[in-house]
Amino acid sequence: MSHPPFLEVFDTPESAARAAARLLAERLSAGGRAVLAGGQTPLLAYTLFGKADLLWHRLQLIPSDERCLPPEHPERNDRAIAAALGPQTYTLHRFPAELGPEEAARRMEQTVRELLPFDLALLGLGEDGHTASLFPDHPALASTRLVVPVRGAPKAPPERVSLGLAALSQSATVIYLVTGVAKREALRRLLRGEDIPANRIQAAEVMVLADRAARGEP
Template sequence: MEAARNRNTWHIHPDTAALAQRLAAAIARMAQEAIAARGAFHLVVAGGNTPRAAYAMLPQLGRDWQCWHLYHGDERCLPPQDPERNSLMLDTVWLSQVPIPARQIHHIPAERGAEVAARDYAAVLPPHAFDLVLLGMGEDGHTASLFPGHDWGLEKSSPATLAIHDAAKAPPQRVSLSGWRLQYTREMFFLTTGSGKRVALAAWLRGESIPAALVGTAADVWLDNAAWPEAVPGAI
């Protein structure tokens, strides 16, 4: 089921398996369209469990891997082999199985500390728009590592990357693309599953100023039935 509200489109899937399958197919299709039109596909990946199953399907669906360029929306300041690193998850379920050139896989060097990693990562971001940005949303409405009560970097005068020192979830030190840099993309998908996200999604539908809503002003929101706040005033 799909529903439109404001400038968002809400893709409601029966369960997480269906969402992952359709998401993987959409990413592969968008990659081919971008490569045919511009010779490259620039993708910002999200961490967490929601997109993991979709990433695992991409080795069978994708092609023209030499044209893919990958970036992260955020990363935790932990050692590279820490199981909480987004980069390790991506390498394990997807990148170890496909021949994307190493120079085109841009992991955030968060093990260097938030300030240094944010500065260094800003230098590798492309000057043009991304083709697709994938984002998740926390139960508090945060996205990437942009948490409520913090500077989200929505103004174009903000840096493209932000050093986070007091994240609301552990670890406190993180690196995140800023709000405006995440928005500088041809397409944006939010991936949200589970009943724990209903309150935040209802706030988004009501137009409240949570980070996900302010970053995803024109996003496609992919969710499962469990996350859809159908009984909440303001839902469709």
């Protein structure tokens, strides 16, 4: 990250999610190409975003990463994102992660190349400073590929596939949605510019939407 991010703090996780949904709807009102984080934190934002009036048929979405699980597994990011967004007519580019990290990464490289640059990437922040499936000190951080295989992830499941730094850095805007007291230290490190994976993404505009618990405010 080349400059300090814009930080906005909200009273509750719900109000931070509403702000994220508004930003998604504003920035993607005419369609576009966007990255959406997995996990539980952004699901309310996606549910609210899914109700927005925009040119959904012109919207191409891709998860930031995927867990190497069967396609119908409830912990797949693509499944959770689609369920939260509801029955819109967007395109969701799914990683074939059930084929394993290497094969999934190989197959998605050209797809991601054709999507670049991204208009927006909504990402999360792990307690250890990871984002997508890019973990501290993991070999995937050093890869120049657009899509990187991840084995031995410190968070279950250990096998994953992720957009790499080379792809995520080609985002016009990166938004980090960070909520909860458990993320407090990671958020401090992000804002201080420390060498955590999230700070290695070089985007023209970086925004952080946090709740008071994550920011450490009463």
